[in-house]
Amino acid sequence: MSVLSPSEHGFFSKERITARPGFNRWMIPPAALAVHLCIGQAYAFSVFNKPMTQLLGITKSAPGDWSLASLGWIFSLAITFLGLSAAFAGKWLEDVGPRKAMFTAACCFGGGFLIGAIGISLHQLWLVYLGYGIIGGIGLGIGYVSPVSTLIKWFPDKRGMATGMAIMGFGGGAFIASPLSVALMNHFHTATSVGVAQTFIFLGVVYFISMNIGAFAIRIPAPGWKPEGWTPPATQNAMITKNHVHIDQALKTPQFWLVWWALCLNVTGGIGVIGQASVMIQESFKGAVTPAAAAGFVGLLSLFNMLGRFFWSSASDYVGRKNTYYIFLALGAVLYFLVPGMGAAGNVALFVLFYVIIISMYGGGFSTVPAYLADLFGTRYVGGIHGRLLTAWAAGGIFGPVLVNYIRQYQVAHGVPASQAYTDTMHIMAVLLIIGFICNFFVRPVASHHHMSSEELAMDIQPAMATK
Template identity: 70%
Template sequence: MFGFLAKENSVARPGFNRWMVPPSALAVHLCIGQAYAFSVFNGPLSKVIGVDSPAPDDWKLTTLGWIFSIAIFFLGLSAAFGGKWLEKVGPRLTMFVAACCFGGGFLVAALGVHLHQIWLVYLGYGVLSGIGLGLGYVSPVSTLIKWFPDRRGLATGLAIMGFGGGAMIGAPLAVFLMDHFKSATSVGVIETFVIMGVIYFISMMIGAFSIRIPAADWKPEGWTPPAVQNKLITKANVHIDQAMKTPQFYLLWIVLCLNVTAGIGVLSQASLMIQETFKGAVTPAAAAGFVGLLSLFNMGGRLFWSSASDYIGRKMTYFIFFVVGAALYAAVPYMGHIGSIGLFVAFYALVISMYGGGFSTLPAYLADLFGTKYVGGIHGRVLTAWATAGVLGPVLVNYIREYQIGQGVPAGDAYTVTMYIMAGLLLIGFLCNLAIRPVNAKHYMQEDAVKPAAPSPSVSVGGMQPAGAR
């Protein structure tokens, strides 16, 4: 079986339809995207002993918040190390290992809940499933960029949109299973973890076995690489290790970190946040629907914004994310104060669409700046920003909330300060994106050193790109 998983055995034969590759990516990303729905477990996990209400020995929300943060931290860590390994062994073996880690992590977490040992839950869902998240996340990205050189933004959107949509399946599935297994002595989390772990393992294995990579000299039929017209797009390649010596790498790292910090803090507590903001008006089931809606916009935004970036440029796309996003975050607390559930939901849905779009546009941005040869490994290292944000975002939301409530602030108003902080972070991200320039030719690989990108006088400073330059 390990021979079948080898990189050389996953090369597509002549005539292979490249549109068969996105479903393989979705089979993995729709599973690991369940991480965005983990907030539906927080309430039940805080009542494992008390069942109907928290008992003195039950876990607090601040304790449970670290499960998600650890998972995202190990996502970034495994992506950073696994990205380079992926380029060596190929996506099939990487996706196989991801399936074992992600599905197995659920089983270890179930054991932790059964024994009421939080460290086992941290180890299972946090560490093991987190590693599965990272490996599963980066596996299809560079593969699809190679299959779709004519539509880099579309390709990364196809690869990553499933991760945003995972909660749309994971949230209602988890709620259904917990309701089914709930009893007078159990909240139903243990059985739910076991079943979901098995389902996700099977689905990810299907994706691993069906993925294909193009031959080294493959290109779409009838397609000729266009002359470079956008000064931010290069035909040269930068090695993974050399990319980390450029200012562009660190500017994009900060851009991703700040964009993710703002969005992930909301996603980690979305279910509880809307219930506390509109206390009595939003039921747990409706809150799960809100989580699912955010997942839908997260997924749709990944495809929409990354595809749009093929036309308006990556830099301009991020300009929109940061300017519009900051305005919406600053306006959200007011929507809660006036009791407008509709506008509250609409604003967050738009914010999360841009949050998701930031993820899917990033690999194309990296390919533009550093070339396609090592984009998978470079992408993996930039995802350490996600690991940082995975801790920073939920910690900001959880601990500022706890402090506010401790000072006598009503639970529904405890998120106001946090939203203003998130808006400020996005403005810093705007400045970092504004500072990004083409990579200096001295960083190109030796065989590419004579291929600097030729700037076009028709390109705006925002990095906008005419349709013929795609």
């Protein structure tokens, strides 16, 4: 008689979280959101920067206080380790299942805040780097990819919409975290404390609890499950495979790298704009846009970043993932080319409109790509493949700000008025998106020799058994 080993039927095992017949699949998106709304706090980390330059001086920076430049590395480390952990933990995630991965993410992200709080209390910046930057960043990466493959398996009929709902949460987490963090710092502020350490402790505990609610609520469908009344389309879309590609084999396909570059180039443009949005609109319309109006522009971009994640990924269920990326890259290139002219003409309304559309497609690129990967590589390892593809995010996060900042700096240093300093940059962005469009054009169905055989798939899916 064969029996499961204790590790295979424990609280975190796939067997334990396999849904019973009649389970409502609409319980899964809220479980994913419970994680993504928490880790989306990363986009709001900048609210801590100024208070953390006044930990000693309280009302203003004092000798010995940390500089903004040194604090900037906290967020950079977090995003770097988000990409690294998503890439390297992907295969482990597929093996152990979403509950253990989401619990691990909760421990890392919540624990990162607590370690960071100790570093702030002791005024040891390296502890904040270690806590929020490294350990918290690992929690970000694991938490980001944990629900993706589960959502895709529960919603084979609405892959884009399902992943869009969760990844929208990552974009929207900052809307909760930013005002909450400011309110908490004001609440904990005293004559001897700016309230950052206490806020870190509060957020660490709350995020740990919330993420674990998602981890404990998550379920995976039983093998062979499909939505009631749904059958795969009789005419199979050539771009949607019925087969599966192993995570290690996916990296050997041209499709992976073509999609990698398409995402990277889409991210490069969007993240470059996000990083300089306030300065860019003020310099493009010198004297016509106040700092307060520029802050409103940044908020509007954040809103469309979030909404675009749901809108575009849902639309991809109807128009197809490849066609959706065509829109991102073609329309984006046109808008980047036209934006400088709107600045020169003094047309603030069209300038803002073009940028909110660009940023909606930036967010849409993130939420559509998991379903794109599932279409190409199957669902078995899509979470891990998605994690490895997110290295494109890390690369775009470097390319975008470097292009925007350094080209502008070079232009201004050579006598170009600040209002015109972004023209060449935006034209370069347009060219990059055209290159991305070409990459997307060459994406074809994955060749059959990359597919897992039925025997390999059966051995891979079946839990290890011990013979008694």
